[in-house]
Amino acid sequence: MIIDHSNVILSVKNLTANVDETPILKGMNLEVKAGEIHAIMGPNGSGKSTFSKVLAGHPAYQVTGGEVIFQGQDLLALEPEERARSGIFLAFQYPLEIPGVSNLDFLRVAYNSKRKHQGLEEVDAFDFDELIREKLGIVKMDASFLSRSVNEGFSGGEKKRNEILQMALLEPKLAILDETDSGLDIDALRIVAGGVNQLSNPENAIVVITHYQRLLEYIVPDYIHVTANGRIIRTGGKELALELEERGYDWVLEAAATGVAS
Amino acid sequence: MSLQVSSPSESALSTAAEKRAIYLANLLDVSKRSPTTSPWLKELRDHATVRVQEQTFPTTRDEEWRFTDLSALLQTPLVAVEQPVVSLSLEAIAPFILPEAKASQLVFVNGKYAPHLSCVTDLPEAIVIGNLSTLAGTDGERLRPYLAQQPGAEEVFTALNTTGLSDAALVLVPKGVAIDTPIHLLFIATASNTASNTALIQPRVLVVAETNSAATLIEDYGAIGSGTYFNNSVTEIWIAENAQVNHTRVQRDGHHAFHIGKTAVSQARTSRYTCNAMSMGAQLSRHHLEIYQTGEQTETTLNGLTLLHGDQIGDTHSAIALTHPHGTTRQLHKCIIDDRAHAIFNGKVFVPKAAQLTDAGQLNRNLLLSSKARVDTKPQLEIVADNVKCTHGATVGQLEADEVFYLQSRGIDVSDARQLLVYAFAFEVIDQIAIASLRRTLAELVQCRSMGLRKAKI
Ligand SMILES: Nc1ncnc2c1ncn2[C@@H]1O[C@H](COP(=O)(O)OP(=O)(O)OP(=O)(O)O)[C@@H](O)[C@H]1O
Numbered sequence: 166m167i168i169d170h171s172n173v174i175l176s177v178k179n180l181t182a183n184v185d186e187t188p189i190l191k192g193m194n195l196e197v198k199a200g201e202i203h204a205i206m207g208p209n210g211s212g213k214s215t216f217s218k219v220l221a222g223h224p225a226y227q228v229t230g231g232e233v234i235f236q237g238q239d240l241l242a243l244e245p246e247e248r249a250r251s252g253i254f255l256a257f258q259y260p261l262e263i264p265g266v267s268n269l270d271f272l273r274v275a276y277n278s279k280r281k282h283q284g285l286e287e288v289d290a291f292d293f294d295e296l297i298r299e300k301l302g303i304v305k306m307d308a309s310f311l312s313r314s315v316n317e318g319f320s321g322g323e324k325k326r327n328e329i330l331q332m333a334l335l336e337p338k339l340a341i342l343d344e345t346d347s348g349l350d351i352d353a354l355r356i357v358a359g360g361v362n363q364l365s366n367p368e369n370a371i372v373v374i375t376h377y378q379r380l381l382e383y384i385v386p387d388y389i390h391v392t393a394n395g396r397i398i399r400t401g402g403k404e405l406a407l408e409l410e411e412r413g414y415d416w417v418l419e420a421a422a423t424g425v426a427s
Numbered sequence: 428m429s430l431q432v433s434s435p436s437e438s439a440l441s442t443a444a445e446k447r448a449i450y451l452a453n454l455l456d457v458s459k460r461s462p463t464t465s466p467w468l469k470e471l472r473d474h475a476t477v478r479v480q481e482q483t484f485p486t487t488r489d490e491e492w493r494f495t496d497l498s499a500l501l502q503t504p505l506v507a508v509e510q511p512v513v514s515l516s517l518e519a520i521a522p523f524i525l526p527e528a529k530a531s532q533l534v535f536v537n538g539k540y541a542p543h544l545s546c547v548t549d550l551p552e553a554i555v556i557g558n559l560s561t562l563a564g565t566d567g568e569r570l571r572p573y574l575a576q577q578p579g580a581e582e583v584f585t586a587l588n589t590t591g592l593s594d595a596a597l598v599l600v601p602k603g604v605a606i607d608t609p610i611h612l613l614f615i616a617t618a619s620n621t622a623s624n625t626a627l628i629q630p631r632v633l634v635v636a637e638t639n640s641a642a643t644l645i646e647d648y649g650a651i652g653s654g655t656y657f658n659n660s661v662t663e664i665w666i667a668e669n670a671q672v673n674h675t676r677v678q679r680d681g682h683h684a685f686h687i688g689k690t691a692v693s694q695a696r697t698s699r700y701t702c703n704a705m706s707m708g709a710q711l712s713r714h715h716l717e718i719y720q721t722g723e724q725t726e727t728t729l730n731g732l733t734l735l736h737g738d739q740i741g742d743t744h745s746a747i748a749l750t751h752p753h754g755t756t757r758q759l760h761k762c763i764i765d766d767r768a769h770a771i772f773n774g775k776v777f778v779p780k781a782a783q784l785t786d787a788g789q790l791n792r793n794l795l796l797s798s799k800a801r802v803d804t805k806p807q808l809e810i811v812a813d814n815v816k817c818t819h820g821a822t823v824g825q826l827e828a829d830e831v832f833y834l835q836s837r838g839i840d841v842s843d844a845r846q847l848l849v850y851a852f853a854f855e856v857i858d859q860i861a862i863a864s865l866r867r868t869l870a871e872l873v874q875c876r877s878m879g880l881r882k883a884k885i
Pocket residue numbers: 184189207208209210211212213214215216225258
């Protein structure tokens with residue numbers, strides 16, 4: 166929801182980044198205010214995941230220019246874990262499997278890291294159990310997933326739900342969901358979208374990266390941005406998604422190339 | 428006129444060889460000082476003395492010792508264990524006591540039996556358990572035919588141990604007896620770092636599991652004080668038809684220790700043997716793990732975890748000799764290597780024609796935590812039989828940057844993230860240990876192990 170005079174949570178200006186020596190992001194600009202939902206769409210390889218990973222601090226990408234201010238602080242100066250603790254959350258397009266680390270331990274360590282950062286006492290295993298069971302309800306996950314290794318042998322949909330479970334637990338200020346809808350059947354999509362909507366409030370903001378307008382029927386965006394070749398080339402309202410679904414990306418790309426808005 | 432000219436390198440070699448010969452002769456001399464009055468034991472020891480005298484001290488030019496340089500040991504003169512042995516209190520060894528086995532433990536201090544620390548009241552009457560030099564009468568005699576009789580008993584360090592044989596942990600589980608209570612064989616070395624003398628300590632274990640029996644065994648090497656000593660240990664396990672032994676071996680020797688250890692296991696028809704071997708102590712350690720199949724349809728499971736840091740060298744040499752059909756062996760050996768440490772794994776599996784329908788799997792996985800850490804791994808499968816299923820593999824890797832990042836992206840410190848992942852790697856092996864308190868202790872050891880990482884908060 167667009168709220169007048171609400172705080173800017175994220176401000177990205179002219180962000181450029183390389184992987185190895187190759188430029189991938191070529192001047193990203195984005196401003197996200199509290200309460201807003203933004204969608205990023207764009208062809209394969211246009212830099213959507215790269216953008217999200219650069220925000221989260223992935224070491225494979227070198228920032229070569231521009232700035233990112235997150236709640237008034239220079240995000241790029243922070244370590245990935247500091248970014249997470251100060252409220253950035255990235256639901257990965259391809260969540261990793263981590264054999265041998267139990268999902269429950271992982272979630273508890275993550276949760277306690279955040280508590281510690283906030284100067285709060287760490288919760289013990291017993292209290293954590295209660296908390297996590299409540300959160301499981303949000304994504305309609307079975308408790309048996311807790312005793313398994315992180316994402317190991319999870320189906321595609323289960324991995325995505327596990328990401329949203331982490332989001333529910335960590336209550337981020339800014340959640341970036343990278344193709345959390347891809348590969349989900351309609352029931353799973355409803356569950357995931359329902360979970361995200363429950364977590365959305367006027368104090369936080371959500372950026373969803375998606376290829377499908379289908380998701381945007383459940384998570385209704387205030388803005389839609391189209392990326393191409395490492396930049397946002399067009400921004401519009403939610404109706405843009407329908408148009409993209411109907412007409413594809415070519416017309417936006419062409420319009421951007423000739424400098425004509427149509 | 429004939430002139431004999433020896434090149435400088437040749438003479439250097441010969442002085443090095445002389446030095447090794449002198450060292451081995453001294454080892455033998457020190458070993459034999461350990462007292463015995465028993466005539467049959469004396470005979471056994473004399474036989475072993477001849478075996479040692481026939482051999483040389485290994486060097487890296489010996490194929491079996493190619494990656495394991497014993498020169499640090501060669502530079503350490505050894506003396507016999509002081510008599511009488513230092514007396515330790517139960518409080519002093521408290522950190523090593525396993526609650527599950529506090530009344531089923533034998534304790535040896537510097538290789539010598541410590542009766543006041545040992546207690547076996549939780550074990551059934553039928554079990555024969557005690558120390559070789561004090562186990563009198565028929566009980567002792569029942570075990571005699573098994574002592575120093577495993578194939579491989581002639582190997583130089585194994586034979587050396589036999590040359591000084593006096594105290595030894597003996598366990599005989601009679602026919603049809605299954606014991607749930609784990610038996611803890613605890614070998615404590617006391618070596619202060621101010622001591623000028625380095626002791627040769629030669630722990631010895633003999634376990635006989637008779638037909639249809641079952642036992643769980645923990646063989647545990649630890650230290651009080653951080654001085655130097657040399658543990659030359661030998662464990663012999665005989666598993667009769669359809670019997671079962673679950674064996675956990677923990678080598679947590681002091682940082683300056685040397686440990687060369689042998690585990691020799693003979694497995695009769697349809698017997699089952701599991702070994703969980705944890706190696707984390709000593710500046711230089713080597714574990715020989717030898718399995719001899721003496722009947723068909725045996726099951727063998729070998730899990731190993733080697734944890735090294737600093738300048739440690741940790742070597743595991745395993746050999747599974749199959750000679751009968753329908754054997755199943757599963758081996759998983761993992762090494763976690765940090766700093767400048769060096770791990771060696773050599774895993775032999777022999778499958779001759781007689782061992783048709785063998786199902787053998789071996790996997791060695793290594794995790795390098797620093798750019799200077801090193802591993803030499805060599806799986807050696809010798810398969811002659813044609814109707815078998817044998818797989819093996821070795822991997823060497825580092826912590827996955829993406830896995831570390833995934834944990835960081837959830838707010839977990841990079842050091843905690845690394846620790847979680849290291850622990851996850853070790854967990855697969857630690858989780859196999861049947862004794863809960865030991866599992867916890869080892870899990871903590873893995874987590875606390877300096878590795879330049881902070882203690883994980885989990
Ligand atoms: N770690 C990397 N190494 C090499 N190339 C990379 C790496 N990460 C991204 N790229 C390249 O950067 C470009 C952008 O990739 P990115 O994953 O950000 O695209 P995307 O918009 O998320 O695409 P999709 O819709 O397929 O998920 C691609 O050409 C990709 O191959």
